[in-house]
Amino acid sequence: MDILRKRLDKLKPHFSKGGRFAKFRSVFDGVESFIFVSAKVTFRGSHIRDSVDLKRIMTVVIIALVPALFFGAYNTGLQHFRSTGLEASLMQCFGFGFLRLLPLIIVSYTVGLGIEFVSAQIRGHEINEGFLVTGILIPLIMPVDIPLWMLALATAFAVILGKEVFGGTGMNIFNPALLARAFLFFSYPGWMTGDKVWTQGLTAGQNIIDGYSGATSLSLCAAGEVGRLPSFLQMLIGTTPGSVGETSEIAILIGAIVLIVTGVGSWKIMVSVFGGGAIMGLIINAFAVNPFMQVPFYYHFVMGGFTFGAVFMATDPVTGSQTERGKWIYGLLIGVLSILFRVLNPAYPEGVMLAILLMNVFAPLIDYYVIRSGIKRRLKRVSVQVKTSVR
Amino acid sequence: MSVTIRLKKGFDIKIEGTAEKALAGAADPVLYAVKPVDFPGLIPKLNVKPGDIIKAGNTLFTNKLKPDIRFASPVSGKIISVERGERRKILEVIIERKGNDTVDFGKSDPAGLTRDEIKERLLISGLWPAVRQRPYHVVANPADVPKSVFISGFDTSPLAPDYNFIMENTEGSLFRTGISAIGKLTDGKVNLVLNGNGISNQVLGNIRGVTITYFTGPHPAGNVGVHIHHLDPINKGEVVWFVNLQDVVAIGRLFEEGIYRPERIVALTGSEVKKPGYYRIIAGGSVSHMAGDNVKPGNKRYISGNVLTGTGIAPDGYLGYYDSQVTVIPEGDYFEFFGWALAGFNKYSFSRTFASKLFPGKKFRLDTNLHGGERAFVVTGEYEKVLPMDIFPMQLFKAALAEDIEMMENLGIYEVAAEDVALCEFVCPSKIEIQSIIRNGLDLMMREMS
Numbered sequence: 001m002d003i004l005r006k007r008l009d010k011l012k013p014h015f016s017k018g019g020r021f022a023k024f025r026s027v028f029d030g031v032e033s034f035i036f037v038s039a040k041v042t043f044r045g046s047h048i049r050d051s052v053d054l055k056r057i058m059t060v061v062i063i064a065l066v067p068a069l070f071f072g073a074y075n076t077g078l079q080h081f082r083s084t085g086l087e088a089s090l091m092q093c094f095g096f097g098f099l100r101l102l103p104l105i106i107v108s109y110t111v112g113l114g115i116e117f118v119s120a121q122i123r124g125h126e127i128n129e130g131f132l133v134t135g136i137l138i139p140l141i142m143p144v145d146i147p148l149w150m151l152a153l154a155t156a157f158a159v160i161l162g163k164e165v166f167g168g169t170g171m172n173i174f175n176p177a178l179l180a181r182a183f184l185f186f187s188y189p190g191w192m193t194g195d196k197v198w199t200q201g202l203t204a205g206q207n208i209i210d211g212y213s214g215a216t217s218l219s220l221c222a223a224g225e226v227g228r229l230p231s232f233l234q235m236l237i238g239t240t241p242g243s244v245g246e247t248s249e250i251a252i253l254i255g256a257i258v259l260i261v262t263g264v265g266s267w268k269i270m271v272s273v274f275g276g277g278a279i280m281g282l283i284i285n286a287f288a289v290n291p292f293m294q295v296p297f298y299y300h301f302v303m304g305g306f307t308f309g310a311v312f313m314a315t316d317p318v319t320g321s322q323t324e325r326g327k328w329i330y331g332l333l334i335g336v337l338s339i340l341f342r343v344l345n346p347a348y349p350e351g352v353m354l355a356i357l358l359m360n361v362f363a364p365l366i367d368y369y370v371i372r373s374g375i376k377r378r379l380k381r382v383s384v385q386v387k388t389s390v391r
Numbered sequence: 392m393s394v395t396i397r398l399k400k401g402f403d404i405k406i407e408g409t410a411e412k413a414l415a416g417a418a419d420p421v422l423y424a425v426k427p428v429d430f431p432g433l434i435p436k437l438n439v440k441p442g443d444i445i446k447a448g449n450t451l452f453t454n455k456l457k458p459d460i461r462f463a464s465p466v467s468g469k470i471i472s473v474e475r476g477e478r479r480k481i482l483e484v485i486i487e488r489k490g491n492d493t494v495d496f497g498k499s500d501p502a503g504l505t506r507d508e509i510k511e512r513l514l515i516s517g518l519w520p521a522v523r524q525r526p527y528h529v530v531a532n533p534a535d536v537p538k539s540v541f542i543s544g545f546d547t548s549p550l551a552p553d554y555n556f557i558m559e560n561t562e563g564s565l566f567r568t569g570i571s572a573i574g575k576l577t578d579g580k581v582n583l584v585l586n587g588n589g590i591s592n593q594v595l596g597n598i599r600g601v602t603i604t605y606f607t608g609p610h611p612a613g614n615v616g617v618h619i620h621h622l623d624p625i626n627k628g629e630v631v632w633f634v635n636l637q638d639v640v641a642i643g644r645l646f647e648e649g650i651y652r653p654e655r656i657v658a659l660t661g662s663e664v665k666k667p668g669y670y671r672i673i674a675g676g677s678v679s680h681m682a683g684d685n686v687k688p689g690n691k692r693y694i695s696g697n698v699l700t701g702t703g704i705a706p707d708g709y710l711g712y713y714d715s716q717v718t719v720i721p722e723g724d725y726f727e728f729f730g731w732a733l734a735g736f737n738k739y740s741f742s743r744t745f746a747s748k749l750f751p752g753k754k755f756r757l758d759t760n761l762h763g764g765e766r767a768f769v770v771t772g773e774y775e776k777v778l779p780m781d782i783f784p785m786q787l788f789k790a791a792l793a794e795d796i797e798m799m800e801n802l803g804i805y806e807v808a809a810e811d812v813a814l815c816e817f818v819c820p821s822k823i824e825i826q827s828i829i830r831n832g833l834d835l836m837m838r839e840m841s
Contacts, residue, residue, distance in 0.1 A: 004728075005726060005728075033764060035728065035729065036726040036727060036728055036729075036730070037726065037727040037729075037730030037731055037760075037762060037763070038726070038761065038763070038764060039723075039724045039725055039726045039760070040724075040760070040761040040764070041692075041722055041723050041724050041758075041759040041760055041761060042723075042759045042760075042761055044824055044826070044827050045809075045813070045816050045824050045825065045826035045827055046698065046699045046700070046813050046816045046817045046826065047692060047694055047698045047699070047701065047703065047718075047720065047759050048404070048406070048549075048698045048699070048720065048757045048758070048759060048817065049760070049761055049762050049763075049816075049817060049819075049822065050739070050740050050741050050742065050762065050817055050818050050819070050820070051735065051738035051739055051740045051745055051747075051762045052740045052741070052742040052744055052745070052762070052763075052818075052820045053731060053762055053763025053764070053766075053820050053821075053822065054763065054766050054769055054770075054820055054821060055731040055763065056731045056742075056744050056745075056763075056820070057742075057744065057769075057770060057820055059731060059732060060744050126764045126765075126766075128766065128767075129766075130769070167767070168767065169766070169767060169769060170766060170767025170768055170769045170821070171767060261743065262742070262743045262744045263742055263743045263744070264742075264744065266771075266772060317769060317770050317771045317772070318769055320771075322771040322772075322785060322786075323771075323783060323786075324772060324775060327772075367786075371783055371786055371802075374781070374783055374802075375801045375802070377781070378781075378801070378803060381624060381626065382626045382627075
């Protein structure tokens, strides 16, 4: 540790202004501050500061994502072995899936962090931590068979056009991970929809046993084959096909508990997304004219990416509503729209991604009205006082 | 019959080094300083030069824009230097104490004086700067008549001095006289706000001519800005004045004894002080006398005031004009190996992201490390938890950053001062300098509105 510190101190001059590697200053700073929390002291204002920083907050989110990631690895293996009809132990499933996921994670981080480093250097800023979470979110909302070059392209698109052009972490309008998914969804729909992409090897179609369809619960619903749905418990546990991280609601809820206990994720948004989903689900149940509309409303929570979106995507503080009252409205509308898109829109079997992206756009408008009402309250105070003083 | 207002929002920082309730003695330093930088927005015009012999109460400098407002020497002696900073900005006027010569301003009973006579006495004696105003949190404009006056009878900031203890060691009659003088300055109420928890000092609890309200809750429940917000909020065009408790005593002394003597009891606090305690000292005195050997060795930060809002000073620096507290904490200029990744049993935080949260009663030896780098606003909802006001903090900070005057006004800039948002700055994970942002916003408003 001391040796490492001395080493860094020795290298530092080369990376400072005028040094040999001044062009890589941001990279050096990024690596240094990653290994050692900086020795910077307060200069103005409060002399003591909270120990928390964005790195810590991002770390907590990553910890919250670990259950979903691990289950995703296991389920990737499980679905693969099911499709080929081979018996496999838990560890085999996990090992197989993990090796499949690793390239996705590596590509996502390499591309994303690479762009972050370059843009930080161009701007002369420190490297932002935002991508630490985005980099793991992106593989978790992809089908496992997605070609790596597509993933790289989508990540680059999301980071450059979704974030850096607006000024980096904290300035973006859309959730970058969802933007990556939306990019692929509209550019390469063949790779993002259908029955085959969710199971590793199914697209190639070798050694697949008869009777394995690979269809997700949502596509079964959309096709009207509600009878073939897996049981509620199966969907809750998550041993069903789907995007890597979205299938197990139990794993996601463990993450939700981590986010709520640490206060990093807004419980208000999570609760209101579920509330909005329940309301819309009940309305659709009440007016059901086809089998999909008859699916009990709570089934929606365990199908597709509803829970994943509610816990990890809607709670992004940058792209969500920033006022406390706005958070309730924002979450509620995401829930309502997700189910609405899902059930009543024939083109897309999944509505969560689009609902959240749409609400990302409207979040500032919600805040605008919440703040306006606050300003009105303030102005009212004056008129009340004038009245009383006249009397 | 009095009202109690209970606040929930806010945060008490658990930091080591509370002062023991005992007068450790009188600090009687040789050097004193009056610092124009203690008064935001002031452009000083010097009346003295190095070498001048002065009495306590002689004017050192005046406000260039409002020449009525004088700043007096707290002690008699010789001006030894005028310290200047960048662009020859006057930082400190340093006085070497000698003898006990005081200017006699004449005794009088404020009850028999008119408002203008009281103002006149405060202005001439150099005691006027003790009277401050909201909006802007600056020295009051003598031409105004405030809609009310506020005096905070307790302090909730980290390691703050106990005002009950201070009052026990202060002559009650001086305080009463001070209150009667201040009462003449307004047509409205004089609000004295006391701590709703525990019993207040006899003098404070039984004072006449004031409206007493009790507040309870975590810091900043003792901040005068919070009291004003809940009791008599400031709208555009309105002015409220406020005076520090110990300055009320100094005002009382001016009328009872006819002298300018800003003596106060100061708490020497912080984890690096060997024996934290209370000292009697005249405002502006060098802290080296009381701190001196009483501080543990090493690289320390000396703060005149509390850790949230105080001013960093040299180990032989001077007590600020409005401060009743000196804090010494360790500097945090060390690197920490993977500091953000560990469980953090010894890392103090308002957030619940460190294991230290499992020990709610523990007190910490906090240092000046920034614990991260400055970033854009990312996390939302944290500032609201530590600001007990009906205000959108983040939006207000952004409006101040953007210098959007109308928006600042709409969002309540008139009601806040840097000290009210100090906790927001403490908890900010993006390490944004919120107090400076608000101070700059207030300075801008002041320029635009005058």
